[in-house]
Amino acid sequence: MERLEKYEDWARACMHVRCGFCRENCPAYNQLKLDSYAAKGKMTILYHLLRGRLQLDEAIAERVFACTSCGLCDIACGYNQSEAIHEMKSVLYNQGVSLPEGYMKISTKTRDSGNPYSADSHEGATILQSFPEAKLDTADYTLFLGCTQIYREDNEVKSLLHILRAAGISFRLPTEQVCCGSPAYRVGDESQAREQAKKISDLFTRMKSDNILVSCAGCYRMLSNDHDILLNQESKFKIIHAMEFLQELGQNNKLKIRPLNATITYHDPCHLSRHSGIYEAPRQVLSAIPEVKLVEMEWNRKFAKCCGAGGGFRAGKPDDAVAVAAKRVREAEATGASILATACPFCLRNLRDGAESINSKIKVETVESIVARLV
Ligand code: SF4
Ligand code: SF4
Structure with missing residues (x-):
């Protein structure tokens, strides 16, 4: 107390x-x-x-x-x-x-299996090792993929790899999957979150990685901020979010992007926006796509409403979490957009479930998956 x-x-x-x-x-x-x-x-x-x-x-x-x-x-x-x-x-x-059971399960699953989905960690390693970039000994960047991407959203992984390869980026993947600790931390289990932070630090040190690319908003907040708090030391790694990286690739003409005749609205993931201050990079990536019209929801940037997934809420109160997402989808529909874009695989899952629950016609996608289709 x-x-x-x-x-x-x-x-x-x-x-x-x-x-x-x-x-x-x-x-x-x-x-x-x-x-x-x-x-x-x-x-x-x-x-x-x-x-x-x-x-x-x-x-x-x-x-x-x-x-x-x-x-x-x-x-x-x-x-x-x-x-x-x-x-x-x-x-x-x-x-x-x-x-309440759903929140507690996040902690026990992370403690028992090393990830919040109770997936076999060998499965994560096998997925990572199936990519040629996991066999490289050195590269300019290390791409860190979160548990949601590896165990639940493999298309997101493929999209990201496709963009990086198309831009000719020198990157490598770890050969083992380690949870960043965000799910455990958000349900109060800071000792397990600290354990995960140590494992991540050891992993990057073993790999001699300095520049870490991350595209999950929750992982990004953990790696760029919360690990320092948990380990009581300043991180020696440079953590870069995929949105800022893609923005820079676009500015340096590293990506040839085909036009997309669509109206898109963007949902700010809380961990990326309010908690990490990244608001404009994803908007600039979308705006740089020829023919895309970017429109804003009434509540955007630092005032953006939450999708309802974070903090363990989706596990603790699943129906309520999806109902919150459905309200956010209604806001997106009101803009007239045909695509609701976001920059986090966890927001993606909840917003997609919210859209399905109200039979919305709007397509929910990540910025990466939109760009990957066009390069
Ligand atoms: S907005 Fe007002 S009521 Fe709400 S937490 Fe702050 S001080 Fe309290
Ligand atoms: S869910 Fe409500 S109480 Fe919790 S951080 Fe968001 S606004 Fe604050």
């Missing part, structure tokens, strides 16, 4: 105001319709926990864990409430409070 004390002033301030700006666009509140799911409710819980008026228990865990870690409350509020909520999750996890 001590680690929550630094948030007491924020929580007290929050309880004495009636702004509630954090509420309306919070995916958890917007879907579940109780104040205790919004940041204000969670900060009120935090305050009363510190005052000893509430005890850490299953009911508290249910409310606190219903959070996608999207950070929209931070933008609305001005206090970094999502950080406080993340800390509450860690405290609940460390105190051994019984967590």
Whole structure:
């Protein structure tokens, strides 16, 4: 509980105001319709926990864990409430409070199998080793692929490899699949997340890799920011997101992209945008495609609504996560776009499920898969 004390002033301030700006666009509140799911409710819980008026228990865990870690409350509020909520999750996890099953499974699966999907790690290694780039001893870049790409979205892997090969990039792949630790970290299991961070650092050190390319938004946030916190040291690796890399390839005329006569709207993945500050690169990649018309949803860039997948929410409350995604798809439809693009395989999965749930005609794709079709 001590680690929550630094948030007491924020929580007290929050309880004495009636702004509630954090509420309306919070995916958890917007879907579940109780104040205790919004940041204000969670900060009120935090305050009363510190005052000893509430005890850490299953009911508290249910409310606190219903959070996608999207950070929209931070933008609305001005206090970094999502950080406080993340800390509450860690405290609940460390105190051994019984967590709702879906969130807990992310942790146990990562501990037992090394990834949040319970996939056989040999399967991941076999997939990686099937690519010739895994046999290279040296290259300018190392491409790090996340568990969602390897175990669930193999077309995304093929798209990315196709673009890099078409641009003549010197890159290699690891021969083993290691989870970045993001899923475990977002459900409060920081010791397993730290374990994964160490494994990743050892992997890149063994490979003598300096420049790491990443295209999953969750992996990117972990590798470029959270690993430093978990390992209490500054990373010696340069972490580059695929969107910035593709933007640079386009600027340097390294890619010949065929025209695409389509209207596209772009969904900002929370971990890439609000949490990492990358807003313009994916838009510039899309805008550089001849004949593409890029249109914006009403809520975009730092105000973009969440797809509902993050923070373990898709595992903890799967139906609600898809319902949140369906609302985001409706916003995309309102722009008149025929393609809803994003830059994260996890957003892709949830938005695609959301689109299917409402029989939307809009096509959900990653920026990489769109570009790969045109080079
Ligand atoms: S969390 Fe921030 S925006 Fe929400 S009620 Fe409290 S002070 Fe206001
Ligand atoms: S981080 Fe997102 S889901 Fe969590 S309380 Fe804030 S706005 Fe709601």
